Amino acid sequence: MKKVLVTGGAGYIGSHVVRQLGSAGYDVVVYDNCSTGSRTSVLHGELIIGDLADTEHLYQVFAKHQFTTVVHFAASLSVPESVVRPLDYYANNTRNTLNLLRCCSVMNVNQIIFSSTAAVYGEVKENPVTESVPTQPINPYGRSKLMSEWLIQDYAAASSLRYVILRYFNVAGAEPGGRLGQISANATHLIAAAIDAALKRKSAMQIFGTDFPTPDGTGIRDYIHVEDLATAHLDALRYLEENGESQILNCGYGQGYSVRQVISRVKAISGVDFPVIETNRRPGDPACVTACADKISKVLGWQPKYNDLDKIVHTSLAWEMYREGLLQSSLNKPMLHGKITFTT
Numbered sequence: 001m002k003k004v005l006v007t008g009g010a011g012y013i014g015s016h017v018v019r020q021l022g023s024a025g026y027d028v029v030v031y032d033n034c035s036t037g038s039r040t041s042v043l044h045g046e047l048i049i050g051d052l053a054d055t056e057h058l059y060q061v062f063a064k065h066q067f068t069t070v071v072h073f074a075a076s077l078s079v080p081e082s083v084v085r086p087l088d089y090y091a092n093n094t095r096n097t098l099n100l101l102r103c104c105s106v107m108n109v110n111q112i113i114f115s116s117t118a119a120v121y122g123e124v125k126e127n128p129v130t131e132s133v134p135t136q137p138i139n140p141y142g143r144s145k146l147m148s149e150w151l152i153q154d155y156a157a158a159s160s161l162r163y164v165i166l167r168y169f170n171v172a173g174a175e176p177g178g179r180l181g182q183i184s185a186n187a188t189h190l191i192a193a194a195i196d197a198a199l200k201r202k203s204a205m206q207i208f209g210t211d212f213p214t215p216d217g218t219g220i221r222d223y224i225h226v227e228d229l230a231t232a233h234l235d236a237l238r239y240l241e242e243n244g245e246s247q248i249l250n251c252g253y254g255q256g257y258s259v260r261q262v263i264s265r266v267k268a269i270s271g272v273d274f275p276v277i278e279t280n281r282r283p284g285d286p287a288c289v290t291a292c293a294d295k296i297s298k299v300l301g302w303q304p305k306y307n308d309l310d311k312i313v314h315t316s317l318a319w320e321m322y323r324e325g326l327l328q329s330s331l332n333k334p335m336l337h338g339k340i341t342f343t344t
């Protein structure tokens with residue numbers, strides 16, 4: 001059976017990929033230090049608690065298992081945190097990718113799928129963004145990921161390694177069966193902030209900037225459902241198994257929604273008209289970022305199933321309500337259509 005190593009497989013995106021790998025019949029080993037991920041999110045395979053900085057442990061894991069492919073998620077991912085702790089980001093993201101590649105080199109693992117980000121593009125001048133746009137990241141997080149991309153590309157050029165680098169746009173949503181979702185506390189991204197307000201975890205939410213050159217003045221982003229993103233990894237894996245050549249691919253829908261549009265859907269789906277405070281722009285926020293998703297569909301044959309803002313909001317909300325205990329089990333609910341009624 002094909003054995004896949006998933007670093008960071010206990011995290012938000014990694015755990016969704018691990019579940020899909022399990023359903024597709026892959027043998028999976030998760031390597032995760034569980035600093036932000038959770039043991040309970042690993043629904044398939046073996047979980048090894050370990051850190052990519054611990055190269056000795058990593059070599060032992062590679063020596064024990066015969067991996068055909070590595071799927072590399074483990075990383076730090078907060079843009080503001082990367083600005084105040086840049087060295088931690090270069091260590092955890094860039095140096096640890098180097099550690100992993102060294103292991104791949106010594107142990108002859110020659111396929112890798114890497115979790116990258118639209119943050120490598122930096123200030124976007126034209127939308128939708130294609131993969132050939134020059135990369136100019138504007139924060140340590142984006143640079144640490146771009147440097148990891150370069151490590152992979154340079155090593156691949158000098159070896160038999162083949163890779164698929166996936167550049168994620170704005171990932172959100174939860175597994176529609178109610179088994180998985182985002183667990184991290186203090187999530188700052190838009191949909192999490194709006195749901196926190198809907199669930200009254202905070203008194204109001206903020207809109208960061210209403211004077212952007214967009215139709216309603218608020219920022220526009222390309223929100224992609226985590227299940228579709230996970231499927232892109234399985235497509236990438238099959239592609240590499242069929243000897244596909246190395247690729248860098250955007251992962252988004254190519255469809256943008258403004259902050260006001262997202263808030264309005266969260267209000268409609270939750271049935272809660274929570275207070276919204278309009279405030280100044282957040283430093284470094286571009287007006288609009290949407291993906292050109294043509295290449296991933298063409299190269300991998302990727303076919304998203306949840307390309308709908310309501311499905312993203314609905315599954316996120318159901319997951320958070322489940323975590324709050326407002327839903328007995330989101331498994332029993334019609335997750336993708338209809339309204340969730342609050343019991344509070």
Ligand code: UFG
Pocket residue numbers: 077079117118119120168169170171188189190191193194205206207208209218219220221259282285289
């Ligand atoms: N926003 C608000 N209020 C909030 C949170 C966000 O108005 O409480 C706005 C932001 O200003 C922005 C939009 O909602 O206009 C989206 O912001 P997010 O924080 O949800 O996401 P970002 O686009 O800033 O960044 C995300 C990831 C990055 C990744 C990037 C790629 O956090 O890691 O997408 O596009 F690199």
